[in-house]
Amino acid sequence: MAMDAGDDARERLEVVLDGLDAAVYAADVRDGEILFANRAFQALHEFEPVGRVLRGLVVPLPERGDYRVDPRGLGADDVPCELFDGELPQPRSGRWYHVREQAMRWVDGRIVRLGIATDITLRKQTAEIARRQEERISRTARLITMGEMASMLAHEINQPLAAIANYCNGCVTRMEAGAATAELLPVMQKAVAQAERAGKIIRRIREFVKKSEPRCIAVPVAAILDDALGFVDLDTKRRGIRLALDVAPDLPDVHADRILIEQVVLNLVRNGFDAMRDAEPDERVLTVRARASGERAVEIAIIDRGHGIGEEDRERLFQPFFTTKAEGMGMGLSICRSIVEYHDGRLTVESNPEGGTMFAFTLPVEEAVRD
Numbered sequence: 001m002a003m004d005a006g007d008d009a010r011e012r013l014e015v016v017l018d019g020l021d022a023a024v025y026a027a028d029v030r031d032g033e034i035l036f037a038n039r040a041f042q043a044l045h046e047f048e049p050v051g052r053v054l055r056g057l058v059v060p061l062p063e064r065g066d067y068r069v070d071p072r073g074l075g076a077d078d079v080p081c082e083l084f085d086g087e088l089p090q091p092r093s094g095r096w097y098h099v100r101e102q103a104m105r106w107v108d109g110r111i112v113r114l115g116i117a118t119d120i121t122l123r124k125q126t127a128e129i130a131r132r133q134e135e136r137i138s139r140t141a142r143l144i145t146m147g148e149m150a151s152m153l154a155h156e157i158n159q160p161l162a163a164i165a166n167y168c169n170g171c172v173t174r175m176e177a178g179a180a181t182a183e184l185l186p187v188m189q190k191a192v193a194q195a196e197r198a199g200k201i202i203r204r205i206r207e208f209v210k211k212s213e214p215r216c217i218a219v220p221v222a223a224i225l226d227d228a229l230g231f232v233d234l235d236t237k238r239r240g241i242r243l244a245l246d247v248a249p250d251l252p253d254v255h256a257d258r259i260l261i262e263q264v265v266l267n268l269v270r271n272g273f274d275a276m277r278d279a280e281p282d283e284r285v286l287t288v289r290a291r292a293s294g295e296r297a298v299e300i301a302i303i304d305r306g307h308g309i310g311e312e313d314r315e316r317l318f319q320p321f322f323t324t325k326a327e328g329m330g331m332g333l334s335i336c337r338s339i340v341e342y343h344d345g346r347l348t349v350e351s352n353p354e355g356g357t358m359f360a361f362t363l364p365v366e367e368a369v370r371d
């Protein structure tokens with residue numbers, strides 16, 4: 001039978017459409033009757049779709065509120081127009097599709113939804129794996145630093161406890177000697193302050209372990225530094241270290257998970273302390289500096305005057321389990337780097353020209369993330 005030019009063109013088009021991996025369909029906007037479906041669409045739904053109604057399939061549904069503008073009311077003057085662009089799951093197979101729909105005039109004059117659905121399951125799965133990996137990294141980060149923190153926690157809590165015991169003993173002795181209340185008051189106040197300190201340390205640890213997923217919000221840099229450095233207060237005194245805080249005024253808030261970044265600062269500060277263990281007393285200065293790094297990031301640097309890092313060690317610094325310390329775990333820097341990179345920042349190391357080392361990392365400013 002001879003075909004006219006129109007039939008020929010249509011047949012060619014159908015061959016092309018049937019050759020596509022993506023599912024293509026056209027359905028009447030008013031009642032959802034399927035007017036055309038290519039081979040991939042049929043394979044996807046496992047039945048002959050033409051003539052049936054588009055429902056319960058991998059397509060957006062007006063009843064479900066999938067559309068910004070309900071296509072059922074569209075007239076000839078409203079088309080062509082974009083109807084839908086989004087991702088939908090197919091519950092039966094668990095696969096995901098990217099679906100785009102356009103409203104247009106069909107060959108017989110009816111207004112149709114012309115849709116194309118592309119399988120994006122693999123992309124979704126890859127993204128999900130990446131997300132889980134990130135979560136695992138930060139969970140491991142927390143667990144490992146928890147292990148490391150246990151000894152420090154014992155130390156940190158021990159100090160206020162010892163102080164409280166001292167103040168209370170002092171009070172008891174004075175009360176036994178018949179001291180007046182006014183004499184006891186300042187001592188009791190000091191005991192209270194120490195108890196509050198201990199409580200704060202415990203609260204922080206609890207917050208740290210309780211969280212399951214990183215949560216980035218707008219945080220003032222000064223608040224991160226204050227909190228992290230509050231943790232090493234007593235250590236600073238015990239080791240005879242001077243902490244110099246150099247925070248640029250008017251820094252914008254950063255977009256970060258506060259607890260994780262505090263952990264990074266804490267790790268780097270404690271490494272700096274360790275590096276200055278044998279430094280001359282007047283050289284035991286650790287500078288924590290924060291300043292803008294361009295318009296879209298803030299740089300936080302931890303600068304010590306310690307023994308520095310040899311060329312060979314520098315290569316291996318960020319590798320897990322690399323440590324030069326007898327009691328070290330060698331996980332600190334590798335975790336710090338994962339956390340910083342999770343925040344789209346960079347952690348770098350340089351020699352301090354005055355002797356010692358500078359670790360610096362960047363964090364995106366909140367504004368830049370919102371753009």
Ligand code: ADP
Pocket residue numbers: 267271272275304306307308309313317322323324325327328329330331332333334357
């Ligand atoms: P750990 O502190 O448990 O050894 P890290 O991953 O934090 O693990 O550090 C790995 C190694 O990097 C340390 O053992 C040390 O040799 C070196 N290092 C880290 N920070 C500094 C620093 N500020 N100065 C000199 N060496 C450092």
